[in-house]
Amino acid sequence: MAQQKVPALKGLKVLEWGIAQFAPAATRCLSDFGAQVIKIESTETPDVLRQLQPQVKGLPPLDNAPGFTHFNTGKMSLTLDLSQPRGVDIFKRLAVWADIVVQNQRPGAMEKLGLGYEDLKKLKPDIIMVNGSVAGQEGPGKKVRGWGFHTSAISGVTFLTGYPGKEPLFPGWNVPADVLGSLFLTIACLAALRYKARTGKGQCIDATQLEPMVHILGASLLDLTANGRPQERIGNRHPYASPHGAFRCKGDDQWCTIAVFSDEEWRAFCEVLGNPAWTREAAFATLESRKKNEDELEKKVEEWTLNYPPQEVMDRLQSKGVPAGKVQRINEIMTIDPQVKQRGVYREVNHPLIGRFLAPAWPFILSETPCEIRHGPLIGQDNNRIITEILGMSDAELVELVNSKVLS
Amino acid sequence: MLSGLRVLDLANATGSFCGYLLARLGADVVKVEEPGGDAARKFGPFFKDSPDPEKSLYWFAYNVGKKGITLKIDPPEGRRIFERLVKNTDIVIETYPVGYMDSIGLGYQALSAINPGIILTSITPFGQTGPYKHYKSSDLVAMATGGMMALCGDPGKPPLRLNPDHAYYQAGTNAALGTLIANYNREMISGKGQHVDVSMHDSIVRENNMWAYRWEFLHTVPNRAGNMQVREDLRTRLIYPCRDGFVVFYVDTGRVGRRDLKALAQWIHDEGIEGVLDRLNLDTFHAPAASDEVLKGITNQILSLTGRYTKKELEEKAAKRGVMLRAVKDIQDVLNYEPLAFRNFFVDVEHPELSTSIKFPGHLFKSSEVQDDIPKRRAPRIGEHNKEVYCGELGLAEQELARYQCSGII
Secondary structure, X not given: OOOOOOOOOOOOEEEEEOOOOHHHHHHHHHHHOOOEXXXXXXXXXXXXXXXXXXXXXXXXXXOOOHHHHHOOOOOEEEEOOOOOHHHHHHHHHHHHHOOEEEEOOOOOHHHHOOOOHHXXXXXXXXXXXXXXXXXXXXXXXXXXXXXXXXXXXXHOOOOOOOOOOOOOOOOOOOHHHHHHHHHHHHHHHHHHHHHHHHHOOOEEEEEEOHHHHHHOOOHHHHHHHHHOOOOOOOXXXXXXXXXXXXXXXXXXXXXXXXXXXXXXXXXXXXXXXXXXXXXXXHHHHOHHHHHHOHHHHHHHHHHHHOOOOHHHHHHHHHHOOOOEEEOOOHHHHHHOOHHHHHOOOEEEEEEOOOEEEEEEOOOEEEOOOOOOXXXXXXXXXXXXXXXXXXXXXXXXXXXXXXXXXXXX | OOOOOEEEEOXXXXXXXXXXHHHHOOOEEEEEEOOOOOHHHHOOXXXXXXXXXXXXXXXXXXXXXXXXXXXXXXOHHHHHHHHHHHHOOOEEEEOOOOOHHHHOOOOHXXXXXXXXOOEEEEEEXXXXXXXXXXXXXXXXXXXXXXXXXHHOOOOOOOOOOOOOOHHHHHHHHHHHHHHHHHHHHHHHHHOOOOEEEEEHHHHHHHHOOHHHHHHHHHOOOOOOOXXXXXXXXXXXXXXXXXXXXXXXXXXXXXXHHHHHHHHHHHHHHHOOOOOHHHHOXXXXXXXXXXXXXXXXXXXXXXXHHHOOOOHHHHHHHHHHHOOOOEEOOOHHHHHHOHHHHHOOOEEEEEEHHHOEEEEEEOOXXXXXXXXXXXXXXXXXXXXXXXXXXHHHHOOOOHHHHHHHHHXXXX
């Protein structure tokens, strides 16, 4: 019965010159599902992820950050000095080798080096090039720089996050825009590959981090474009559910969310609470009345949740079919979350210098072609192999490239 | 780019973003609704605030670009019709409770027996396996269990979710990506489909992966911190009020962060706002090592600056000086934002029945080859394409269709 599983993307060849998360996390996905990914790097101006905190003491400075692996699993690394013409030449040869080139350097940087889409297209007419930026390769977006946190701000998503009537709030750091942008970038790669398989044509893709975030404004955007109504922050509440919020539980700063949408869920909720008299009052009998008296309702609910730790609130409610979930912190997710454990959301990798640690897999499990999570490359670890095996250059040429610091 | 791919989209509101993305890329996505219409049609906001299943903007938002048919898939007659549809389908997307599709004879094995190329993409609260697989969820619940809410909100107040339905979009995007990887494998390598098991919970856990290695190596557990950084080593403010709203800026570490702070300090100096920034050596400044007093001083100087101007003024001045300060744009600002207008990002979708057109987000990205891939098709009316699909494609006679409609199957 045991069958050797062939990776989903076996044979796919990818060249990446990325910074931080956007392009690296996108090609990382391709790598985990079996593509061969060459990452172009530089020891002079290394990717910021090589300098991520934390860094493990006593290891070489560019190979001591476990966080680098999280965005670069299974890739090959080639260090190249692109300020030298022969460095640019090697990049071009690899672009010809690759099925797809993915990059998120500052808009215009590739063209300046003679590595823009038009340049590469001359060498390989059916090349696929996927360019990532915050707000576009051309026009007024070209100059918009920023981390994911800035992108969330200009997308409207930050504006919609916060308690009602209060200032916008956002989880500090860069997470949502970076993650969503990278997922869209990988989707772009796969869509372009399919187009080429069907038509024989390559293409240039100009993808942003901004547009995916605007796509997730949903009805909040349409309420303005169709009704002229600007939506505001609504916190944890929901116009069609009540109770719908995070409730304080037993313990230090412990919380559980509860989301009651249907009448059936409301009845089950009341049953779990032991059908106390207040649940039968007219003020709480229907969704409409609960919405009207929501402040009071939330107080009543919290009087109950305060008696139990959040896991117990969650399990009691879920056992009767009421959506509920505890507010988990990262330590709980990594140690006691049974889903994360059983589904392999985090997998152990064995890094040659750092040793064993956890790196994330994907939130989608493919039944026939599972992903494989490997450690991120040491900087320049594949220089020799790429030059001689993939590009077929001689050992003498390799030595010369090393001596003249083209392989930087 | 995905033209020629047929998708049957059985997903409810938690998963409709997946089919939306595939439709945006040119796939032929057919929404399969319960007779009477999908539950998402009951959610507002409604066009002109008139509650009507054909006027739900909530429904329009992520069913734009799809066709629509109605079918009850659980009775045997409905199941047989569904099986016939599956023969010419590449991808089925569903959000039923774990085990339901199997229980009505339409699980992956059954579909695969009809069409070995079929890709079944299941989007569920906690995935198809694990002790929570039968637990129910919603956006709020997934944001909580996935770890995002612990990072957002004021200390002492309830943890906050992000923009409404954030978890549905994360899961839907992951689902579209997993589906396209499976499709690549099918079209380029194996010729076979597979089951794609997407978990909403895992999607939010995955969204938070930046905190995992910090926890593992530094043993730090970040908590919500209002408008401050949640990273314990960066105790600086992120969101600053200005004259007509808010802007974001952060004091970062490393060479980019230092360059940024120096440019801001020069600006603050030019504005004549005095304070701690005048006395610091910004070439060596390292925020994590700074005292609370210094950081508070910097924050106050930035607040003095932002309080003087509107968000637009601040953004323009910052851009000239190379400072990474950005406005917290409201929805109207986003609609007017020049980079999006330059890219023709927003498209008008005609709604003849409402005698209007509505502006929607358009492309997922720009392509040099495929310009006309963005379907301008408005979200389907209930059963709008029944005749086209059932009579035109499956070859049902019109009387047969009428009979199924009478019996409530279609």
